Amino acid sequence: MDINTIPEAFQTKLRLAVLSSLLTGPRSFKELKVITAATDGNLGIQLNKLSDLGYLTIEKAFVNNKPQTTYTITEFGRGQFKEYVELLERLLKSEE
């Protein structure tokens, strides 16, 4: 990964925020909404996009008779995230 080939997943702040919050464990839609303070529509679109790109998995279940969607970062997503952070480190080191 280099500065000219940054994957789509890291090209918006909201997607980056979502992936960062998923690093520490699976989260529900409601939790992600609280963490990012994004609107339902915007967050939903970004989550679907990340899922299409293979960065996260979506699991739908009924908890206490209420539908609950849980999002989990995939191994691919975690690996890409690591590469992205390494790219950021390299950028900062090059400045020094």
Add this chain to the structure above:
Amino acid sequence: MDKNVSFALDDISLIKTVIDRTQKDFSKISFFFIWIGIINGIAAIIEQLMYYFRNEYGYGFGAVHLLGIGYYWFRILGYAFIFFYYLRKIKSSSNDISNGMLKIWGIVLIGSYALLFLYMYLIPSGNDDRINTLWKCRELIEILPVIFALFMTGILAQKRIITVVTAIYSVLFFVLFLSMKQVSFGTIGGSGTLVSVSSITIRVVMIFGMIALGIFLKMGAQNHGHKYNTRSISDEA
């Protein structure tokens, strides 16, 4: 500064903020405290019922003994159930701070109660000054670990208000404890019994204090969100 470096700094700052925020999200653990308050609220009703039956029908009435024992067992079993339920729930979220906080509260509530049971079992029976003093000291077994856990909660959650309120309460408790002031308690249906004011403050803390703490942590979780724009990095470059 190079624009790419500026973006890198922005993104690193964002990642750090989000990870930090997920670790400080106490919304899952907040209901644990609310449930502790509810358990103590129900236990207080059981206790009042016991006093009512005692006032109406005397010590010999079967329900008095049953409710007296039930008051203690309801609390310890309630604490254990809620603790293990939330421990399982928190485990999946990988939130280390919430996990640590929950374990401290579990040890404090269940451990201090187990110690209280042992203390009450070992305390000699009778009604002289020495035994009354020993009986009064059981309050300390109940409240000192709770004060410790409240301080730890304030430190872990980095909420100074929890630490300050706990410090004020602990001073107030010791003043009341040493003043040995007593009031009538359980007066429904009769004259009740004299209990120390400090032990009433323990009931207040364990019911209303715990519910307030839960609501406070829940509110904190809802207020810490920030909007992230969806501007493309490549558009800005």
